[in-house]
Amino acid sequence: MKPRGDAERQLAGPERSSAGMGLACAGVSFSYAEGGERLPALRDVSFALEAGGSLALVGASGAGKTTLLQVIRGLDEADGGAVLLDGASSGDSRYEALRREVGLVFQIPELQLFAATAFDDAAFGPRQLAWPEGAVAAAVDAALEVVGLPPAAFGGRHPYSLSGGEQRRLALAGVLAMRPRLLLLDEPFVSLDPGTRRDLVAILQRLKGDGVTLVLATHDVDLAWALCDEVLLLAEGRVAAVGAWDFGAAGAPLLAANRLREPFLVELWRRLGRDPATAPRDFAAAAEALA
Amino acid sequence: MKASIAQYYPGDSAVHRFDPRAKFVAVSALALALFVRDSFASLAVYAAAAALAYGLSRVPLRWFWRAFRPLLWLVGLTFVAQLVFAPGEAFFSVWFFHLSWRGLELAAFLSLRLVVLVLIGSVLTLTTAPIALTDGLAWLGRPLRRLRVPTDELALMVTIALRFIPTLLVELETIMRAQRARGADFRSGGLRRRVRALVPVLIPLFVLSFRRADELALAMEARCYRPGIARTRLHPLRASWLDAVLLGATAAVIAVALLV
Amino acid sequence: MTAPPAHPAASPADPAAAPAFPAARLLDVSGLHYRYPGAPADALAGLDLQAAEGEFVAVVGANGSGKSTLARLLGGLQKPTAARRALACGHDLLTEEGRLVARRDVGVLFQNPENQLVAECVEEDVAFGLENLSWPAPEIRRRVDEMLSRFGLVSLRRREPHLLSGGQKQRTALAGVLAIPRRALVLDEPTAMLDPAGRREVLAAVDGLRAEGLAIVFITQEMDEVVGADRVIALERGTEVYAGPPQGLFDDVQLVRRLRLGLPASGELALALAARGRRLASLPLTLDDLLDELGGPR
Numbered sequence: 007m008k009p010r011g012d013a014e015r016q017l018a019g020p021e022r023s024s025a026g027m028g029l030a031c032a033g034v035s036f037s038y039a040e041g042g043e044r045l046p047a048l049r050d051v052s053f054a055l056e057a058g059g060s061l062a063l064v065g066a067s068g069a070g071k072t073t074l075l076q077v078i079r080g081l082d083e084a085d086g087g088a089v090l091l092d093g094a095s096s097g098d099s100r101y102e103a104l105r106r107e108v109g110l111v112f113q114i115p116e117l118q119l120f121a122a123t124a125f126d127d128a129a130f131g132p133r134q135l136a137w138p139e140g141a142v143a144a145a146v147d148a149a150l151e152v153v154g155l156p157p158a159a160f161g162g163r164h165p166y167s168l169s170g171g172e173q174r175r176l177a178l179a180g181v182l183a184m185r186p187r188l189l190l191l192d193e194p195f196v197s198l199d200p201g202t203r204r205d206l207v208a209i210l211q212r213l214k215g216d217g218v219t220l221v222l223a224t225h226d227v228d229l230a231w232a233l234c235d236e237v238l239l240l241a242e243g244r245v246a247a248v249g250a251w252d253f254g255a256a257g258a259p260l261l262a263a264n265r266l267r268e269p270f271l272v273e274l275w276r277r278l279g280r281d282p283a284t285a286p287r288d289f290a291a292a293a294e295a296l297a
Numbered sequence: 298m299k300a301s302i303a304q305y306y307p308g309d310s311a312v313h314r315f316d317p318r319a320k321f322v323a324v325s326a327l328a329l330a331l332f333v334r335d336s337f338a339s340l341a342v343y344a345a346a347a348a349l350a351y352g353l354s355r356v357p358l359r360w361f362w363r364a365f366r367p368l369l370w371l372v373g374l375t376f377v378a379q380l381v382f383a384p385g386e387a388f389f390s391v392w393f394f395h396l397s398w399r400g401l402e403l404a405a406f407l408s409l410r411l412v413v414l415v416l417i418g419s420v421l422t423l424t425t426a427p428i429a430l431t432d433g434l435a436w437l438g439r440p441l442r443r444l445r446v447p448t449d450e451l452a453l454m455v456t457i458a459l460r461f462i463p464t465l466l467v468e469l470e471t472i473m474r475a476q477r478a479r480g481a482d483f484r485s486g487g488l489r490r491r492v493r494a495l496v497p498v499l500i501p502l503f504v505l506s507f508r509r510a511d512e513l514a515l516a517m518e519a520r521c522y523r524p525g526i527a528r529t530r531l532h533p534l535r536a537s538w539l540d541a542v543l544l545g546a547t548a549a550v551i552a553v554a555l556l557v
Numbered sequence: 558m559t560a561p562p563a564h565p566a567a568s569p570a571d572p573a574a575a576p577a578f579p580a581a582r583l584l585d586v587s588g589l590h591y592r593y594p595g596a597p598a599d600a601l602a603g604l605d606l607q608a609a610e611g612e613f614v615a616v617v618g619a620n621g622s623g624k625s626t627l628a629r630l631l632g633g634l635q636k637p638t639a640a641r642r643a644l645a646c647g648h649d650l651l652t653e654e655g656r657l658v659a660r661r662d663v664g665v666l667f668q669n670p671e672n673q674l675v676a677e678c679v680e681e682d683v684a685f686g687l688e689n690l691s692w693p694a695p696e697i698r699r700r701v702d703e704m705l706s707r708f709g710l711v712s713l714r715r716r717e718p719h720l721l722s723g724g725q726k727q728r729t730a731l732a733g734v735l736a737i738p739r740r741a742l743v744l745d746e747p748t749a750m751l752d753p754a755g756r757r758e759v760l761a762a763v764d765g766l767r768a769e770g771l772a773i774v775f776i777t778q779e780m781d782e783v784v785g786a787d788r789v790i791a792l793e794r795g796t797e798v799y800a801g802p803p804q805g806l807f808d809d810v811q812l813v814r815r816l817r818l819g820l821p822a823s824g825e826l827a828l829a830l831a832a833r834g835r836r837l838a839s840l841p842l843t844l845d846d847l848l849d850e851l852g853g854p855r
Contacts, residue, residue, distance in 0.1 A: 067754070118476060119501065169621065199619065200779065200819030200820070201619060271822070289825050290832075293833045296835070297830055460674070460677050509672050513672050516672065516673040519634060521660050521661055529691050529697065530694065
């Protein structure tokens with residue numbers, strides 16, 4: 007099969023070359039102007055996440071999580087260092103096209119809803135990418151299905167007539183409709199009713215299963231544990247710790263120093279006398295092990 | 298951000314402590330009187346008074362500059378316009394700029410007058426908290442109530458609007474970024490395309506604002522607000538002999554400027 | 558403002574001889590109905606709710622269950638469609654005058670901290686309610702200082718709202734609501750939009766109110782905010798499906814699941830175990846509870 011060029015891909019609509027995108031940051035620094043000064047928000051951030059991986063971005067408010075996600079997506083350019091998408095940096099000719107395959111879901115994303123129908127709102131992204139209408143419809147329908155808003159029932163609804171949880175899911179569909187291979191989520195569970203919170207966890211687990219690379223910024227250490235294999239701890243713009251979860255002699259003090267408690271299931275395993283490193287990720291698995 | 302859109306610089310100087318009503322009356326009187334006579338001497342009197350007020354306020358020069366800078370283009374435009382439409386004998390002409398002594402004199406005068414006007418106005422905005430200024434204006438506008446103008450309610454509306462401007466600016470930025478992340482482009486294209494590109498930003502902002510108005514009104518009612526009631530204030534306006542002195546001094550300045 | 562009902566125990570007669578009277582019933586609502594104009598069904602259908610002085614009543618339910626409607630009705634902010642009895646601190650919520658006066662005695666704190674703050678800085682906002690009641694300036698000053706100190710806002714007194722964190726905004730809003738001396742307080746999901754730190758701040762502030770004798774109605778979707786309540790009422794699509802002590806709700810695992818309530822991790826695990834046939838005696842809220850239930854080592 008002939009590999010498709012970038013221009014061809016644009017015209018013909020999206021096709022997934024590989025499910026997930028590899029992401030790396032090499033010494034990324036960023037500061038922003040405020041009242042005549044430059045305030046550093048990110049200092050020398052470096053890490054690597056392979057395609058299909060899942061990374062939890064944790065840290066206190068103001069640590070730089072939102073800034074990092076926006077720099078990765080390209081809404082701001084890093085002052086120093088580089089963001090590498092599938093190994094390509096900004097000088098590479100493929101970079102712009104790769105950037106378009108990075109999806110960023112903002113905090114309280116339902117704020118971005120504006121169209122007259124749910125379908126049209128979710129279609130905004132693909133249409134901005136100038137996909138042919140057939141490809142747009144396919145992508146939007148698929149995205150609406152994934153988030154649990156079947157197009158037949160919800161496609162024609164006005165976004166503001168939807169409940170809060172449905173709006174959140176619609177906003178997510180708007181990003182998924184662009185078929186991102188790297189999905190960045192900024193506190194997706196905040197200000198969400200418990201029922202939709204659970205639904206959203208299931209949606210993200212499914213996306214992870216489909217091979218999409220995930221970066222999840224969250225305050226919730228239990229949800230981070232459930233969804234992400236690796237963790238990056240950000241403190242005042244710097245990387246305090248990065249890599250696979252570690253609750254042993256090395257990892258535990260780092261968590262404590264940044265006022266992060268252990269995930270519930272990890273603590274439970276520890277208290278039951280079992281090795282914390284074998285603690286299950288979700289309640290179903292835990293229940294299996296205990297029942 | 299120390300001073301939001303209203304440019305208030307908190308402080309404790311004498312100028313800060315004048316009653317906002319007296320300050321507003323003084324500033325308005327000076328601003329009007331400024332245009333009565335076309336003489337440099339007269340202007341110098343006003344400039345001296347403004348500089349004195351400014352010095353007493355102890356507001357750093359940087360803040361004044363920040364208030365003044367947006368109007369620099371207007372001063373420049375005024376200056377240049379005079380050179381185009383200058384009266385009198387031109388000693389140098391290029392294109393349609395005629396430089397004459399009379400023209401230069403006029404240009405300088407008009408520009409300087411504008412500077413003095415801004416200086417006088419800035420002393421007011423830099424030393425008066427927005428809420429105090431709105432209270433003062435509401436009081437001064439009291440007579441309008443007889444014409445059924447809801448001055449107190451308007452004052453509260455202005456206060457609330459000012460309070461939400463910084464919030465709205467942040468929300469605007471956020472929504473723009475969110476749509477940019479979905480491929481929206483606000484920079485390229487002609488005027489029509491750029492205006493259309495703003496739709497995904499303006500609609501959410503409008504909806505957000507309407508919802509906000511609803512919730513805010515409810516919260517205000519829950520704290521016993523009702524339009525038309527007589528409200529007291531945490532910081533009531535209190536005029537004192539100092540304000541009488543201010544008004545007297547203002548009258549004196551105007552008198553001197555008119556006679557000089 | 559109406560005078561508080563005469564309390565027999567306040568008489569100078571021998572306190573030992575006085576019989577024990579029940580604390581004054583500050584919120585007393587029976588058969589409360591509300592239907593939005595043009596809606597096909599009631600948002601609230603026949604609700605009963607009583608809260609006495611010093612009582613902490615929690616109200617739980619999913620979105621659309623009528624919780625927010627209840628908050629507005631109890632605060633005298635909306636007119637009930639019908640009710641057998643609707644009294645808030647002795648004022649009749651079915652009449653307009655009653656509702657207007659009820660707004661003084663019953664405070665309401667809403668979900669969105671941003672949309673409750675009107676003034677240019679914290680202390681002006683806290684003063685807003687008292688200004689509306691035409692309190693004299695020195696009294697306002699005294700009361701505002703008291704509230705600022707009470708809710709840890711003294712260092713923030715001149716701060717502009719857009720520079721506050723979510724928790725700080727909500728504490729400011731609470732201080733503003735309580736600046737007016739209240740006898741009852743209704744909180745409509747006050748922590749729903751806050752991060753964990755903000756949530757802790759606000760819950761601590763509310764905890765401190767229990768000792769004051771206010772009747773408190775706390776609306777939430779999170780089970781762990783219900784634990785310390787004296788009573789819980791659960792709403793489902795406008796009707797009451799449970800009213801009783803919190804423990805009773807925790808024991809009804811099916812109901813908790815049906816109401817789509819937020820559970821702490823131990824509760825979620827308990828639900829997962831129940832799905833696998835290992836039924837625990839009641840819903841554990843903490844890790845320790847769970848370990849007790851599992852009978853494992855501590």
